[in-house]
Amino acid sequence: MDSDIDIARRAPLLPIADVAARLDLPADALHLFGRHIAKIDAAASTSLARRPASKLVLVTAISPTPAGEGKTTTTVGLGDGLSRIGKRSLVCLREPSLGPVFGLKGGAAGGGRAQVVPMEKINLHFTGDFHAISSAHNLLAAMLDNHIYWGNALGIDTRRVTWRRVVDMNDRALRSVVSSLGGVANGFPREDGFDITVASEVMAIFCLAETLDDLQRRLGRITVAQRYDGTPVTAADLKAEGAMTVLLQEAFQPNLVQTLENTPALVHGGPFANIAHGCNSLVATRAGLALADFVVTEAGFGSDLGAEKFLNIKCRQSGLSPDAVVLVATVRALKMHGGLARDALASEDLQALDRGLANLARHVAGLRRMGLDPIVALNHFASDTAAEHDLVISACRGRLNTLAITCRHWAAGSAGITDLATAVVSAAEARTSPFTPLYPDTADLFGKARAIAREIYGAEDITVTTQAARDCERITKAGFGDLPVCMAKTQYSFSTDPTALGAPEGHHIEIRSIRLAAGAGFVVMLCGDIRTMPGLPRVPAAEVIRLKNGLVEGLF
């Protein structure tokens, strides 16, 4: 069987200027990175008005399992499917992080016949956006410690520095460090640590800012520490936001690539979906809606995390609203949610599948609570049986009152997903109202968390630690109580226990602590153990990644 990379390399790519021409983008609006990648000039992309008939399609999924759902693959496939049925379509995706590429995962640009290309470049440095974000983040950190070193005129309490450093690498050794050791010339020792770049607030800001001016204002609002008197110190206090914006200027332009079937794709930004809101940049989404009639975009993890944040953070801040929602599920993942072990997934098991539908049902209910009626995309795997597909489709039609459609884009490309594309067009064209926010801005912070926990996670309630209560009081008092909340919770379960698959009931969501992301414009509620710096596995993918005859081997 062909690997993803073999398929990607055989695909006849168009020169990127030809892809742009399909969107009526002139060549001089492109900033080329070789033959198949371009940034779209900021002036060109932000001066364009939204096409009146344009539709935004959100692709989300059931709770992820190791069995795989294929959300990115479905997003790409749907974009191609829409092109195939004659729509001017475009795909908006997140950029992959280098960390997972060298860790467990290999590449992250779709798979099979539904990929964005050139996949090696997209998975490696691409256009350098994440490096620019790392530089901007770490410049602020260096200026902070430098300020302390040169006399600390702002009165920063070095025990209360919250701005860590970042690196785009899975490196557990950097999670917790003591820095500024080695004597007088190196500053004042303090506890410090590194997150992976996708967890940086700069990444979240980058993905929510409307313009470079907005970007700079948001960067200036970042809270990096507290003074001895408890008041916050911001990036603007350190005069860092100007240079940070300069470092991000070029990166802020959306990256244009193409799918294997030459559908245009904007791949731009990539915040973590737990510690942050988990979707591609707003400027890319807006550029998409100005250039195409159907923009297909994905949110991170399952709909409880990704879609909830897409709606209550990104759409709330920007005024966008999806015109159609696709909820991706697979027979294999549903069987895992029904209690089947990973090594038993290859054989038919209608009982486990039926039990697993509880997970799908709760995702459907959560989306309906926000005024959205999803179409279920049942992503076909080779081991699936006809009876299994029939069960899911009839259960959706019956119990869930939802349309479910089998998709075969992984194996067949756009030809395998025209039914879904057609249904998405009908749904989007029929829709007239925006989504329903889950809570008003004015609700208090724990009220917002409670609404998410009860109505999306199906939890009994939230519980709040003393630390979280104190954090909430401080953040509210500082005037940030009106921000939306960003729940940092395991993606594997509706609860905080990653092993509780399916649709757990009666659980409580413990909020351990709260972080303010004043620049991004949300408040992060940390529920359970959330890692902001992954580690490498026992045998990292890096060990087998190498060049062979000038081509990259080991990215899969």
Added chain:
Amino acid sequence: MDSDIDIARRAPLLPIADVAARLDLPADALHLFGRHIAKIDAAASTSLARRPASKLVLVTAISPTPAGEGKTTTTVGLGDGLSRIGKRSLVCLREPSLGPVFGLKGGAAGGGRAQVVPMEKINLHFTGDFHAISSAHNLLAAMLDNHIYWGNALGIDTRRVTWRRVVDMNDRALRSVVSSLGGVANGFPREDGFDITVASEVMAIFCLAETLDDLQRRLGRITVAQRYDGTPVTAADLKAEGAMTVLLQEAFQPNLVQTLENTPALVHGGPFANIAHGCNSLVATRAGLALADFVVTEAGFGSDLGAEKFLNIKCRQSGLSPDAVVLVATVRALKMHGGLARDALASEDLQALDRGLANLARHVAGLRRMGLDPIVALNHFASDTAAEHDLVISACRGRLNTLAITCRHWAAGSAGITDLATAVVSAAEARTSPFTPLYPDTADLFGKARAIAREIYGAEDITVTTQAARDCERITKAGFGDLPVCMAKTQYSFSTDPTALGAPEGHHIEIRSIRLAAGAGFVVMLCGDIRTMPGLPRVPAAEVIRLKNGLVEGLF
């Protein structure tokens, strides 16, 4: 007066494909980064043979002072001057590091009418090479700690890990840290630290490797730690060199830009000139010699550090030899070497100038020891007087038996440097023999250091600490005694005391410790205090760098 950036922005730049066409490089050999930057396809650049008549011109300088010498400016100006007198010329420079840009220095792409452009892009992320080098370096570090975490099958002694991490930032807080804190999940706590990216051995390797295969072999040879039994652990033992090479593949292609007068310039690689050898990549130099008849390149700092290493490391490894050498001096810097304070430099002082010529004389003598006869480029500053220039020129002709030529490229561009260009052509065309290496490979390590100290630095001798003696024994026993040595010494003086300007005598060079750079292929002798991670000044340049109407302000 116009700032460098104003001049740079007004310059009529050619499309980079037109610059390439002057070198008979076809458009399909270019990997474009926007309109004015391209990488030259590796296949195209390494398959080209050296032009038979091509000449390599090395630009070096007297010992640097805060008064400024203008070595990069002279390199760029000379390239333009050679073009002006009808030669097919090309400039090879190092890439600037982000650290100094946000620290003291602002940009580093020449100045006045002798610049490489687009200067903002070259000074900021450029084509991402340094980010790629940082990633490759830090991947190795993460794989090292990951190996220890997962059971340490190689028996690495965590007290003897020599591979630090890097960031392209001036950040003194990271010089010395304790990492892997925070409990069992984060590994085994150990002393660690960060260097700036230009100090990375990966950077040195990147700049000395002939091909991607050679790059990978060299990366595999990097020594990262010792085992409990004292034997070295390499990057190849950790299976890291393949993925590191993949990260560097695109970066390894030379970057083509242009000067203000449209002379082609290859700006590629940039190792520190103290901890490493301080010149642009070998692949860029070789590509230059395949594309142009005159390749003008610079070495870091003064000739005692930069030119000595250019010759005894880069030329020794590659078989190259300069056909002409230009030694840059200024009246202002010579007066500082003659004892004048920085704030007194604006007024004529022939006595101080005459005393300062001792510095120039020692540089000339050192270069002659290596079989090279430099032409002195007296880089004109506005405050210089005619009597001062006459004194330098006549002293050179008399006492030093050397040709000195006043250059006005900073103010006048190529028109101000045609005399030097003409003299360089004559010298290069007259030359038939290669340079004389200062020592044979077979000399012992301290013998090599002694030759440099006595014959280049004019020192009495070297002294060796107990630590250095131990290091030397270990490195020699491990089979690396035949490598050339790379002296890590202050650039400001021929001694290890940065305040001893001019031409100190009777001094000893203390060698404190020795580091093996097995991948780069040299042994670093640390003399005096050498910082591998700079700090930011009290008021960093970053505080005033910002966007104004879409243009970068504060880079100068």
